[in-house]
Amino acid sequence: MSSDNLFDELAEMFSDTEEFSASSASSSEDDEEPAPAQGSSHAEAEEWTATGSLQTFPFSGVGHFSIGPAESPIDFFNLIFSSTFMSMLVSSVNTHGLRLMLESTGPHSRSLKWNNTNEDEMRIFLALLFHMGHISVSRLNYYWSTDKLFNLPFKLFMSRDRFLLILRNLTFSDSNSYSDTDPNRYCKPIIDFFNSLMKTLVNPPKNLTIDESVVLWRGRLRIRQFIKGKRHKYGVKLYVLTDTNGITQKMHMYCGSDDALLKGKGHADKVVMMLMEDYLNTGRSLYTDNFYNSVTLAEKLLQQRTYLTGTLRANRARNPGITKSKIARGTLLTRYNARGVCVTNYRDKRNVLMISTEHHSDFVQSSNSHGQVKLKPKVIVEYNKYMNGVDLKDQMLSYYQSYKKSTRWYKKIVIHVMQVMLLNCFKMFNEQKKRSGDNSRSMSFFDFRLNVVKMLLKKFDTPTDRLTETEVSNRPSTSSSQRVHTIAYLPKNDKNKTKRKDCAHCLKKRKVRKATLFYCPLCIKKPGLCIPCFGEFHRY
Structure with missing residues (x-):
């Protein structure tokens, strides 16, 4: 047996132990020929070499905001929740409410009570909806409970029935563009509006991230997805492009076989190219996980002057042979191809495969959360540094969820998109403070949300502010304002009979x-009031 064969057998026997030295493993693997990946030609296998170079592109973009004079939290809110957005929302809600009212058959259906809403009322609705994320109760009705254990302000600004009626009609429908069987008919307009708005307002920095988010849904739905590694394993999948600060730049709701843009062969490549179409040819760096990455995608992005870095699956086509090699802990193997793609196999506690067109695999010092310094390949250090935008977004949104389990799936998507819009407002607000040289402490997401909710409701701080002049005249005098109004029978006349009155609220509101x-x-x-109208008239 030759010395070379003996060394190879020893290397394989001790490949998983600490005693096998880094130097011997590296020299052994550097000399061997990389095995061709399954389905690849011998010519493709030979193009990988142990040394090589990477292409370099200058970053021609400039990360900035086009926000005008916005300064306070409510300014940034109005920047994204603009009058255009509010008019679209009001129009969609009114259209859906009218359609449900015409389709209602039951004489006591709540849909028959629908009255068209307006922008002022929708701003109150959004404020209450966001505030629900700060106060968690088990049932939606408890926000309006008169029990002393639930002393909440929701009933001061909008009645429970009115809120539930608006929530029932909360859509962004576009019946002219989508059929009744298209899953996009309720959600696509708001997603398209968001993507177009962010493209106008934000020119993102160099480093971008693509990952998927899942909006929880366990009911029957043909576009429902299952993702094993997510916190919510079942739900509607959104492909999301963010920068490293967590500002969402673009999103796409995946509709499975109904998704004309992404279905079919090369799905992962289509996702990346679709989300990145507005940011190619500028020298940007994209970080993704192993669901998307491949040698083919890396070369395709290089042709568009865009870097790619991320983890890699061992069974991808055109991988070099080192992706399946067994190596000792603390060692690595690197291969380059002629087009500037670098693939690294690094062994720490387990094998980590990396692909990059921007970073080499040289060892650099890196400290963990405990302050311990350790040598790691540069490609892994850079990946850990920038591949957190989508996860950061999902983490911050999880703190203040505004929707309940009973909400229909498309309403959850609409509310989720509006939550993302609010988070973008917060991120842009703090980033703008930092860029303007304001050294004061950055505002927390909770304080930002509360500030926005207070400003939206400031115009209606007391129930009286929302009443008409006629209704104000019917309110109790100052001396009786501290007393709780209770319903009473009308007094009887001399003949011991009760003379009825017309309900003032039914006459005013419902004609x-x-x-x-x-x-x-x-x-x-002393207005006449029927029992259902008594609480609504007094804003209880």
Whole structure:
């Protein structure tokens, strides 16, 4: 047996032990010929070499915001939740509400009570919806509970039935562009609006990240996906492009076989090219995980003057032979091809495969969260540094979820997109403070949300502010304002009979004359009120 063969057998026997030295493993693997990947030609296998060079592109973009004079949290909110967005939202909600009202058959259906909303009311609705993320209760009705254990302000600004009615009609529908069977018919317009708006407002920095987010949904839905490694394993999958600060630049809702853009062969490549189409040819760096990465995708992005870095799966086509090699802990193997793609196999606690068109695999010092310094390949250090944008976004959104389990799936998508918009407002606000030289402490996401909610409701700080002049005149005087108004029977006349009154609220709000035996003795005009209208009239 030759010395070379003996060394190879010893290397394989001790490949998983600490005693096998880094120098001997490297020299052994550097001399061997890389094995061709399955399905690749012998010519493709021979193009990988132990040394090589990477292409370099100057970054021609400039990371900045086009936001005008925005300074306060509410300014950034109005920048993204603009009048255009609000008018689209109001139009979609009113259209959906009218359609449900016409389709309703039951005489007591809540949909029959629908009245068109407006921008002011929708801003109150959004403020209450976001505030629900700060206060978690088990049932939606508890936000309006009069029990002293649930002393919440929601009933001061909008009645429970009105809120639920708007929530039921919360869509971004576009019946002219999508059929009734298209899953995109309720969500695509708001996603398209968001993508177009962010493209206008933000010119992102050099480093970008692509990953998937999952909006939880366990019900029956043909576009529902299963992703094993996610916190929510079942749900609607969104492909998301963010920068390293967590500002979402673009998103796409994946509809499976109904997705004309992404279905079919080369799905992962299509996702990357679709999300990056506005940011190619500028020298940007893209970081993705092993779901997307391949040698073919790396070369395709190089042709568009864009770097790619990320983890790699061992079974990808055109991989060099080192991706399946067994090496000792603390050692690595590197291969380059002629087009500037670098593939690294590094062994720490387990094998880590990396692909990059920007970073080499030289060892550099890196410290962990405990301050311990360790030598790691530069490609892994850079990947860990920048591959966190989408995860950071999902983490911050998870703190203040505004939707409940019973919400329909497309409403959860619409609310999720609006939550992402609010998070972008917060990220842009803090980033703008930093760029303007403001050294004050950055605002937390919780404080930012509370500030926005307070400013949206500031115009309606008290229930009286939302009443008409006629309704104000019916409110109790100052001396009785501290007392709780209770319903009472109308007094009887001399003949011991009760003369009925028309319900003032039904006549005012619903244009219906409805006789009632009840009234409010503490209100100034002592209006007649039926039982269902009593609480709504007094904003209880």
